[in-house]
Amino acid sequence: MDKFIINGGKKLYGKVEISGAKNAILPIMTATLLAKGKSILHNVPHLNDIKMMAHVLRVIGARVDYHDGVLEIDATHASYFEAPYELVSKMRASIYVLGPLLSRFGQSKVSFPGGCAIGTRPVDLHLMAMEKLGAAIDIEHGYIMANAGKLKGNDIHFPKVSVGATANALMAAVLANGETNMFGAASEPDISSLIDFLIIMGARIQGKGTKYIKVIGVKKLEPAEMIMMPDRIEAGTFLIAAAITKSDITISKCEPSHLETLMEKLRIAGANFEIHNNEIKIISPKIIKSVDVTTGPYPGYPTDLQAQFMALMSLADGESVITETIFPDRFMHVAELNRLDADIKVDKNVATVKGVKSLSGAQVMATDLRASATLVLAGLAAQGQTEVSRIYHIDRGYDKIEEKLRKLGADIIRAKE
Ligand code: EPZ
Numbered sequence: 001m002d003k004f005i006i007n008g009g010k011k012l013y014g015k016v017e018i019s020g021a022k023n024a025i026l027p028i029m030t031a032t033l034l035a036k037g038k039s040i041l042h043n044v045p046h047l048n049d050i051k052m053m054a055h056v057l058r059v060i061g062a063r064v065d066y067h068d069g070v071l072e073i074d075a076t077h078a079s080y081f082e083a084p085y086e087l088v089s090k091m092r093a094s095i096y097v098l099g100p101l102l103s104r105f106g107q108s109k110v111s112f113p114g115g116c117a118i119g120t121r122p123v124d125l126h127l128m129a130m131e132k133l134g135a136a137i138d139i140e141h142g143y144i145m146a147n148a149g150k151l152k153g154n155d156i157h158f159p160k161v162s163v164g165a166t167a168n169a170l171m172a173a174v175l176a177n178g179e180t181n182m183f184g185a186a187s188e189p190d191i192s193s194l195i196d197f198l199i200i201m202g203a204r205i206q207g208k209g210t211k212y213i214k215v216i217g218v219k220k221l222e223p224a225e226m227i228m229m230p231d232r233i234e235a236g237t238f239l240i241a242a243a244i245t246k247s248d249i250t251i252s253k254c255e256p257s258h259l260e261t262l263m264e265k266l267r268i269a270g271a272n273f274e275i276h277n278n279e280i281k282i283i284s285p286k287i288i289k290s291v292d293v294t295t296g297p298y299p300g301y302p303t304d305l306q307a308q309f310m311a312l313m314s315l316a317d318g319e320s321v322i323t324e325t326i327f328p329d330r331f332m333h334v335a336e337l338n339r340l341d342a343d344i345k346v347d348k349n350v351a352t353v354k355g356v357k358s359l360s361g362a363q364v365m366a367t368d369l370r371a372s373a374t375l376v377l378a379g380l381a382a383q384g385q386t387e388v389s390r391i392y393h394i395d396r397g398y399d400k401i402e403e404k405l406r407k408l409g410a411d412i413i414r415a416k417e
Contacts, residue, residue, distance in 0.1 A: 003389040004402060006379035007411040008361055012247035014408050015279075018235045018254040019045035019399045020069075020228035023304075024193040026093045027167040028228070029053045029073060031197055033062065033100040034175060037223035038074040039201075044228055045069070045399035048392070052091045056083055060097065075223075078104065085111040085142060091396075092116060095123060095164060098146065099171035102135055107147045112139060117368035119329035125158060125165035132156045133172050133180065153178035153217050161186050161297035166213075167194055173215040174203040180215040187211055188298040189258050193229050200224035230278075232258040233304045234398060237373050239263070240308045241405070242282045243271055244315060244381040249408055250281040261301050265291050265309065269316065290318035290355055295326050307333040307374040314342035315381060316355035324349045333371035336364040340378050340386065361386040369397045376401065380410055389417055 020043035030053070032039040044050060044066065054064040054071070060081070063074040081101045088094040088111035101108035113123060127137050127144065132155070135148040153176045156169055166186040171194075173180035185191070187209050195208045201224045204216040235254040242249045243266055256263075256275045263273055263280075270285025290313060295303040303326035313320040314337055324330050328349035338344055339362045343354040361384030366372030372394035379386030391414070394401060402412045 001389070001417045002391050002414050003387055003417050004376060004379070004391055005413050005415055006361070006376065006386045006388070008379055008382040008384060008386060010245070010380070010409055010411050012242055012245050012249050012405070012408040012410060015250040015252055016238050016404050016408055017252050018230045018238070019043070021190065021193070021231035022047055022049055022397050023163070023233070024190040025050060025228050026053050027096045027171070027190070027194045028197045028226070029057060029071070030096040030100050031171055031194060031201070032073040032223065033057070033060065033075045033078055033097065033104055034171065035201055035221040035223045036076045038072055039223040040225040041071040041073070042225075042227040043069055044071040047399055048396045049091055049093065052087065053093065056087050056094050056097060059084065059087065060101070081105040081107055082109040083111060088113050092121065095126060096167060096171075098126060098130065098144065099168035102130060102146050102148050103151060103172050103175045106149050110144045112142050112144055117332055117371075118327045121327070125160065125162045126168045129156050129165050129169035130172060133169070133176055151176035153180040153215065155181045156183070158182065158184035160184070163188050163190060166191050170194060170198065170205070170213070170215065173217065174198055174205070175221065176217040178217055180217070182213040182215070183211070185211055185213045186297060189229060189232060189255070197224055197226050200226055230254045233302065233370075235259055236262045236302070236305045237308050237377070237398070239266060239280070239282050240305070240312050241377050241380060243269065243284045243288065244312045244377050246284045246286065248281065248283050250279055252279045254278055254280060256280050261299055262305055265293055265301065269312065288312060288316040288355070290316040290320040292321045294323040297326070303327055303330060304370050306330065307370045308377055310334070310344065310351060310353060311337060311374045311378040311381075313353040314344060314356060314378070315359065316353070318355055320353045320355070322351045322353060332367040333374045336367070336371070336375055337378055339364050340382050342378070358383055360384055363387045363389070366390045366393045369393050373398060373401070376405070376412070380405070380412070
């Protein structure tokens, strides 16, 4: 296992390029199962979650090749409709094959995802959507068994915004007979990107970026080619890396409109921004002001940037309150930040962060993807040396983060545990 060794206290400078968005790419990869032929995705980063999804697709019978950021998926000979436990237990996003498999084969068998480091994550809304579209669902021996024959369009009301359930419902509805109307759908950029891809494949979808999405089922889809959108969470992580080290850096190849809520919070914390097309320059505050944050569905503050913002607030001048409404238990990073001398208390889904003058380096352990990134950010700002162990979590979702940070002037190396 690898770890990061970080010597904190260095200012960052220069420019960093943002990679393609993992959480947009994963459902698009499974959408390729909806057509026979080869789909081509550009701007795909080298990430373990993407490798894992490629593995899931190969098990289903697709041919998957990856080279130089280009992912080619040929689903012509896909013939197996199962996502086994060994894979789903390693990556929950494997549930994204449920809708496409049901649509293509009229049946699917997907291992029931278990718990995960950020809390209980039910899949009832995915199942409800499939049932609305005509599938019969049984849970047998830890597997979701879905059978449908031909899916039929219907109205689907989501009682809660779910990115994953919206994606699965979309991928099932595009080839269903008739119209599907989704109410309370997710409007995250990842969903808009999936809709763009499905439309290139020949799907008929209206309402992209809104909570009401209408799908008019078509008979057949074709393979497609698309450039993957930039990762707003990676971009946000680098903006916070600059703010926490009081540095001015530029992030390029990003989509500024996806980062408005974060930039608003960083402005209140004292940062300024210069935005030109796909570049954002952050001019960081000399003194970090405390800001309260409540996570919410897009365009609300993203839960995937909650932990990173908490690291920043741990060095703010004053007290801030961070409320997590998406995954109420997503606070595994708190104990580790406190090991670095932060002063954070958690009560249910609310963290109260008392800003301290400085953090001090220590050995800490990554518990999930965003928590790992948070410990790296805290390590960059801390005095002395920080060792972050179990960084395999970070390799799931950040492409060569240590190399990108080193180019910005950080003192960070990867070493064997
Ligand atoms: C996606 O997870 C992302 N994962 C998560 O990113 C992200 O945190 C999350 O959306 C919220 O933005 C991927 O895109 C692969 P949800 P997802 O369904 O789809 C509840 C990261 O760090 N819910 O939108 O699983 C759920 O418990 C990861 O990159 C149900 O109750 O999230 C939560 O409270 C972590 N029943 C809320 O909805 C369901 O059937 C939103 O979850 C499904 C969800």
